[in-house]
Structures are given as C-alpha cells and as structure tokens.
Amino acid sequence: MEWIKNTSIAASLVCLGGLLVHTTYDNKHEAYTEIKTEKKNYFPTQIDFAGEKTPLNVSDVRERLDRELLVNANLDASTLLIIKRANRVFPVIEPILKQYGIPDDFKYLAVCESGLVNVVSPAGARGYWQFMPDTGKQYGLEVTDLVDERYHLAKSTEAACKYLLAAKSKFGSWTLAAASYNAGVGGVNKQITFQGVESYYDLLLNDETSRYVFRILAFKEIMQHPAQYGFTATPAELYAQIPVKKVAVTTTLPDLSAFAKEQGINYKILKIHNPWLRDRSLTVAAGKQYEVEIPLSGY
Structure with missing residues (x-):
C-alpha cells in the first residue's frame, strides 16, 4: 500500500x-x-472462460480464483476506474472480437493487460493489448517513430485477434490461448510437452502466467456483477464515448498543431483521440492513407 x-x-x-x-x-x-x-466476500458457484468451464472443485483452482477476486475487489479506486473506462472502450473492442470469431470474454484480457489505457511496460510492450514492437509488426501493426499502431485501439484489437486465432489453432483451447498471450505460444507449449497435460488448470507455470487467467476471470466476474463486489456507478458517472468524425489524410502533415487548428480543435485533443500519432508531424508515403479521428463540435 x-x-x-x-x-x-x-x-x-x-x-x-x-x-x-x-x-x-x-x-x-x-x-x-x-x-x-x-465489503462482502462473494464467490461464484460456477464460472467459465470463453465457454470453457473452470474446475472450481479442484482446491488450488478455487483458491487461485479466490485470491484474484479478493485482490481486485479491494483495489477500490483502480477497479472502479476500469469499470468506468469499459463503458467507452468495450463498444470498440466487442464488435471486432465478434468479427474475428473471438469469444467476448477476451475483452477482459485487455483489462488484465492494461487497465483499458495505453500503458508502457518496463519491457517495452505498449498499448491496450501490450504488444512488443516485433510482435505488433508480425500481426500487421505499423510501428515507427511517427506512427505506432499499438496505441490504436481498433487496429491493436485486430492484431490481438489474429494472435489469439493462431494460438487457439495451436492449442485447441481458448484458455490456453489466453495463457499464451502472457507466456508466449512457445512457453506454454514447452510446459505442455514436458508435463504431459493439456489443460491450463493442470499446468504448473511461472507465477505470473499461473495467475493470469484467474485475473481475467476475476475481472469478468466483478465487472459483470459489480454491485455484488461493492462497486456502483450511475450511467452519468461512466466515461461516455465521444462522437467523432474520421478525416482521411493522404498527404504529409508537417505540423500537427496547425492541422488540429484547421480541424477546429487543439493539439492536445488531437493527440488524445489519436495516440498512435507519436510525433509533431505525420509523413504519408505515396499511396498511403491514415484516418484521423476528430471529435464532433461540442465534445
């Protein structure tokens, strides 16, 4: 504390x-x-991740979930902020997950990764989905000094979907796909091969990955039943989506501050809505197009 x-x-x-x-x-x-x-201590009678049942009859499984529920239910300010942010962020994530055939529960993986803000890890992972530079590029994200699409919510969600589809194809399990998002496909596969088991709940993993899926499950449970865990917020207290228009940019913008003023906003607002713009200018290659979000008048 x-x-x-x-x-x-x-x-x-x-x-x-x-x-x-x-x-x-x-x-x-x-x-x-x-x-x-x-503060009441609730514990679900049953829970699943992406339709895969969590074996709460196994003592260590039950205790690991209990740990994450207690920890996150008692991080009052942090968890309440996440609940408020979800009202703005989930409507962007959910349709993309559906489009790619990824279970809706994976939106809680983003919660676990970043708390639904663009964060930077000590290792250099960035954004809502915490991609490292090479992994981001592998799954189609542009990562340069001027443009870093790891900070682009929609595009990074698409990249996460591509990763998760490949992991599900490898393991045949959404739970293991989620675990591999933390430990890597190679890391999880190595332990499966050595230990001779095929369920996340039967694997002995490093402490972080061992807790990872249970943290996701805890956020799912708390955010689906917030009042049971002592969290209440009126609709007015939740962070609302801000209506925007998308402006196609096909030529280089040497001064993003001047561009912002041309759009009727300031540089701060431009960067808040387009955090993937990483410098004061934007170089646009021939044939390339970027979509810049501009909040509508009054927001």
Whole structure:
C-alpha cells in the first residue's frame, strides 16, 4: 500500500471483518471522521472462460480464483476506474472480437493487460493489448517513430485477434490461448510437452502466467456483477464515448498543431483521440492513407 502524507490530513485504510474503515484526521478542526463501507466476500458457484468451464472443485483452482477476486475487489479506486473506462472502450473492442470469431470474454484480457489505457511496460510492450514492437509488426501493426499502431485501439484489437486465432489453432483451447498471450505460444507449449497435460488448470507455470487467467476471470466476474463486489456507478458517472468524425489524410502533415487548428480543435485533443500519432508531424508515403479521428463540435 502506498501511504500518502499530507500536513493537514492523514488517512489510513484498515480492512477488518469484511468492513472497510476509512479514518481521517483534520488538524484544523481536530476531529475524526469514520466512513464505513460494507465489503462482502462473494464467490461464484460456477464460472467459465470463453465457454470453457473452470474446475472450481479442484482446491488450488478455487483458491487461485479466490485470491484474484479478493485482490481486485479491494483495489477500490483502480477497479472502479476500469469499470468506468469499459463503458467507452468495450463498444470498440466487442464488435471486432465478434468479427474475428473471438469469444467476448477476451475483452477482459485487455483489462488484465492494461487497465483499458495505453500503458508502457518496463519491457517495452505498449498499448491496450501490450504488444512488443516485433510482435505488433508480425500481426500487421505499423510501428515507427511517427506512427505506432499499438496505441490504436481498433487496429491493436485486430492484431490481438489474429494472435489469439493462431494460438487457439495451436492449442485447441481458448484458455490456453489466453495463457499464451502472457507466456508466449512457445512457453506454454514447452510446459505442455514436458508435463504431459493439456489443460491450463493442470499446468504448473511461472507465477505470473499461473495467475493470469484467474485475473481475467476475476475481472469478468466483478465487472459483470459489480454491485455484488461493492462497486456502483450511475450511467452519468461512466466515461461516455465521444462522437467523432474520421478525416482521411493522404498527404504529409508537417505540423500537427496547425492541422488540429484547421480541424477546429487543439493539439492536445488531437493527440488524445489519436495516440498512435507519436510525433509533431505525420509523413504519408505515396499511396498511403491514415484516418484521423476528430471529435464532433461540442465534445
């Protein structure tokens, strides 16, 4: 836990007996305030990933899922932010998964990978789906100093679909395909060959991959039943999709700030809606076309 120090207010969080107690102390008024929020520990009677049943009758499987449910249900701010972001991001991801024949549950893999924001890992993986440069290029993404489509939600989702289809073809299991997204197809296949088993739930894997599918399952359970885990948000509190128009760009843009102003927005807004633009200019090769999203007036 990261403790935040302030000269006027010190706050601590203590979880006792299923009750989350927030205690604040205000030096100016010399008064304590307690806000108590009941946190109930729910556990599903059954759960599956992409239609493949999770064997909760196996003790270590049950305990591994319980661990991820408890951890993520009690990361109050982080998980609530993910729920809010999903309202904006899932409508982009879901139809692409459907188009490629990928089960809808894989949208929770993106949650597990990035928390539904464009992040950068210490190893250099980037975007919602956390592609490394070479893997991104392998699955059709442009990755240069000027354009990095790992930051493009729709295009990176398509690339993830291509990866997952290849992994499913290799393993015959969506659960193993998901595990391979973390450990690599080669890494998972090596353990299957050595251990002589064919189910993710029977494999002994490194700690991160061993937790990986269970984290996905935990996010699925919490996000499908948020109120049961203490998360409530009105529709107005969820992050809404912002209507945009798509502008075709077929010639080089030497100054993206000037381009933004021509479109009636500023450079900040241009970059927020097009994070795949990685520099202050955009070079467009002959015959190439990019689609730039511009928010509609009033947004």
